[in-house]
Amino acid sequence: MMELCNRHFLGLSSPLSDRGRARYAVLPIPYEATVSYGKGASRGPAAVIEASIQVEYLDQEVLLDVTAPGIHTADPVAPGDADPRAYIDKVHAAAADLLADGKYLLGLGGEHSITTGLVRAVLDAAGDGPIGVLQVDAHGDLRDSFRGTRWSHGCVMRRLHEDLGLPISSVGIRSFCEEEHRYMRARNIEPITPAMVEDDPDGWIERALAKLPGRIYLTVDIDGFDPGSAPGTGTPEPGGLTWRQVTGLMRAAFERKQVLAADVVEVAPIVGQQVTEFLAARVLCKMIAYREAAAASR
Ligand SMILES: [Mn+2]
Numbered sequence: 001m002m003e004l005c006n007r008h009f010l011g012l013s014s015p016l017s018d019r020g021r022a023r024y025a026v027l028p029i030p031y032e033a034t035v036s037y038g039k040g041a042s043r044g045p046a047a048v049i050e051a052s053i054q055v056e057y058l059d060q061e062v063l064l065d066v067t068a069p070g071i072h073t074a075d076p077v078a079p080g081d082a083d084p085r086a087y088i089d090k091v092h093a094a095a096a097d098l099l100a101d102g103k104y105l106l107g108l109g110g111e112h113s114i115t116t117g118l119v120r121a122v123l124d125a126a127g128d129g130p131i132g133v134l135q136v137d138a139h140g141d142l143r144d145s146f147r148g149t150r151w152s153h154g155c156v157m158r159r160l161h162e163d164l165g166l167p168i169s170s171v172g173i174r175s176f177c178e179e180e181h182r183y184m185r186a187r188n189i190e191p192i193t194p195a196m197v198e199d200d201p202d203g204w205i206e207r208a209l210a211k212l213p214g215r216i217y218l219t220v221d222i223d224g225f226d227p228g229s230a231p232g233t234g235t236p237e238p239g240g241l242t243w244r245q246v247t248g249l250m251r252a253a254f255e256r257k258q259v260l261a262a263d264v265v266e267v268a269p270i271v272g273q274q275v276t277e278f279l280a281a282r283v284l285c286k287m288i289a290y291r292e293a294a295a296a297s298r
Contacts, residue, residue: 008073009284011053015070022070024288025103029077029091029110033084038234040268041111042079044277047269048108049073052281059289064296066288074098084113084151091117099125104291106284109265111234112141112153115219119160122217122261131260132167132212133160134253136224136246138237140176140191142183153266158183169211171197171249172224172241194239205252218253218262218287220246222280232276234268243279247286254290262287
């Protein structure tokens with residue numbers, strides 16, 4: 001019986017968790033500076049890793065052991081920067097280090113602002129050719145600035161779309177402000193709302209993926225799920241997506257696109273229950289399971 005390690009995703013220990021051997025790397029990013037409402041995102045990564053120890057290694061859907069390729073859990077990107085820009089630069093450097101080592105990067109936030117650092121590192125490593133971003137989220141995150149900073153979690157998709165010039169496809173969106181609405185209309189960004197998902201059960205995934213080039217980055221804000229499934233998040237919005245809807249989208253994305261890297265963000269643990277962190281751990285496992293299954297069928 002392998003000894004479990006509570007610092008490593010899924011409780012893995014050597015050799016499966018060794019950096020040299022693992023094909024996947026989970027990067028904990030315990031950041032929380034610009035969160036606007038419920039606090040606790042800085043405690044998300046450790047709570048998700050702790051919950052992950054209870055997750056079965058065999059994915060019951062694709063019937064693959066997600067630990068087989070090896071999963072390294074990197075040292076957390078140390079918090080401590082009041083300036084979100086400086087922290088995002090640290091995330092960029094940590095992600096670049098793992099990518100340079102040939103690891104498949106899975107970011108684990110922390111608030112959503114950190115995705116900018118991860119995506120920048122992926123762009124540096126990916127070479128020429130278009131890259132899009134598939135976003136699962138309750139919120140547009142398309143403000144130019146929020147509460148005094150352009151590096152807020154409420155601005156992350158604006159930075160990716162406007163500053164980095166990446167096409168985006170957003171699913172689960174059910175909360176945005178007037179400024180974001182104007183920006184979306186002017187740029188022909190049409191988010192897929194949960195209502196649209198319900199109205200078009202056979203077509204919404206195709207519509208979401210059709211907006212994107214062949215290579216994508218996947219960012220899953222846990223608040224894209226319905227708060228009934230994922231209550232532990234800073235800004236829980238009613239009327240969200242189900243587990244099957246999100247995992248169905250993820251499976252199709254890994255089958256039809258080259259998903260270069262991915263993240264899960266905005267888990268803010270609730271004392272006394274582990275629903276959200278367990279779900280987030282499962283999302284990370286699904287990313288590995290779907291990627292491995294897609295590679296095996298090619
Ligand atoms: Mn978000």
